[in-house]
Amino acid sequence: MLSEYKRELKRAERKWIDISTVIPDLDNASVGTKLILAECVFRHTSFLFGGIFLIYINGNAFDKSEIKLSEYLSENNLAFTRIAVELNGEILPKDKYDKTVLSDGDRVEIVNFVGGG
């Protein structure tokens, strides 16, 4: 249920919506639901006041609506054959590097292997 609310709110992020259509009984909603709602309201407000998008790469926050992974890798001299990439806690197969576009809320860990052992 919570993930449904979250998806619905994310979809409606860029326009005013009536919260009661998504969470009919807000007063009795669980703490978890309210926290997700608070996050969505924060993002909604941020959007209206100029936009804050957060993409986390190795713990550093980037205020961008999207980042093409392959562009980030080449800008930072990270060779495809010498890295491991985890996207939101899951390993990203190498054949997906080219088409992966990071968006708001994504958390990425890039491990760069250098020689020596």
Add this chain to the structure above:
Amino acid sequence: MNNKIPSQSEIDSVLRMRHTDEVFEKLKNSRVAIAGLGGLGSNISLMLARAGVGTLHLIDFDRVELSNINRQQYFISHLDMYKTEAIKDEIQRINPYIDLICDCVKVSEENIDALFKNDRIICEAFDNPDSKAMLVNHILEKRKDACIVAASGMAGYEKSNTIITRKISDRFYICGDEKSGAVEGNGLMSPRVTLCAAHQANTILRLILEKYDV
């Protein structure tokens, strides 16, 4: 010099006394694969052997060279021996009752699955960055039941405290400073390589003992 070899029960009882029964049993019943027996792998295998890990799966295709001695746990008497044989000799001098499975082969995309099929804890201890990435990616993608402890960045004599352990996910830990590669003018030296090896060995002990934070 005392040439008497202690019995298994003598060795086990001192380990049991130091580590407590619970820790001793967990370590003795554990199995760890170490891929690469260079500066990292030779140190890691001796540390885990001393700690009492019951089964070590040791993998390397290379022979001991003079240029290895500056940081790898081998002696002049081991020159030209396969590293799997040389490390076996040393481990047996520490604890002759450890089960050793030695594979003198080069790890490739083609043989990873067969080579590591019985391993759940895998230590990446290669030298070459492409080999490191290949093994780590393969294990994380294809072996959802296994975890890997890898290393990146330990060359030179940069500050000791830049060598750290980072937990990337439940199945992936990385040790090192993630930037100091071995290059001309900044070669591999024993202290930082051993520091990094110790980070990996301790992370492996913690995984065996079900401690998952860093």
